[in-house]
Amino acid sequence: MSPVRAGAVYFLLVFGTGFVLGTFRVLLVVPLVGAPTAELLETPLMLVAIWFAARWLVPRMVPRAALPAGLLALGFTLVAEVAVGVFFRQLTLAEIAFPQPLLPRLAFYAALLVFAFLPYFLTPNPGKTPSSSRTESDPAPPPES
Numbered sequence: 001m002s003p004v005r006a007g008a009v010y011f012l013l014v015f016g017t018g019f020v021l022g023t024f025r026v027l028l029v030v031p032l033v034g035a036p037t038a039e040l041l042e043t044p045l046m047l048v049a050i051w052f053a054a055r056w057l058v059p060r061m062v063p064r065a066a067l068p069a070g071l072l073a074l075g076f077t078l079v080a081e082v083a084v085g086v087f088f089r090q091l092t093l094a095e096i097a098f099p100q101p102l103l104p105r106l107a108f109y110a111a112l113l114v115f116a117f118l119p120y121f122l123t124p125n126p127g128k129t130p131s132s133s134r135t136e137s138d139p140a141p142p143p144e145s
Contacts, residue, residue: 001061006119007072013053014046014073014115015080021045039104046111054118066123074116 001009021042029038054070061069085096099105 001057001065003061003065003068004072006057006061006065006069007076010053010057010069010119011073011076011080013056014050015077017049017053018046021049036101036104040107043104043107043111047114050111050115050118054122058119058122061119063123063125066119067117070116070119074112077112077115 025038025042029041032038033041057069058066082093082096085091086093097105
């Protein structure tokens with residue numbers, strides 16, 4: 001799978017999960033504990049979704065696509081977050097980036113870092129192609145004298 005397609009699929013899997021969880025968070029959890037606590041409670045669930053999406057995606061793409069796919073998915077996510085904030089919630093860019101209180105947003109940013117780099121870290125021998133790795137049947141080159 002190409003990096004662009006892998007990034008788009010990864011984004012759609014995680015953003016779709018976030019949309020569903022966000023709906024439950026706003027309708028069921030926010031009235032009970034408030035928005036900041038509800039967002040903090042949602043973060044571990046999103047990390048689990050990110051883990052499963054990345055684990056599903058990594059075997060379906062070439063190893064060199066993992067880092068570009070994760071970074072593209074991050075870019076798609078940031079664009080979607082800004083679009084939802086500006087067009088649906090009528091927020092300014094500053095209100096999107098630095099809402100009050102800040103702790104839930106910092107947890108969100110940490111989850112975004114995991115989201116961006118997890119495909120790379122889950123890839124066996126990231127950055128290498130199968131033909132470039134040495135097997136046991138390939139003898140090591142003789143030492144130079």
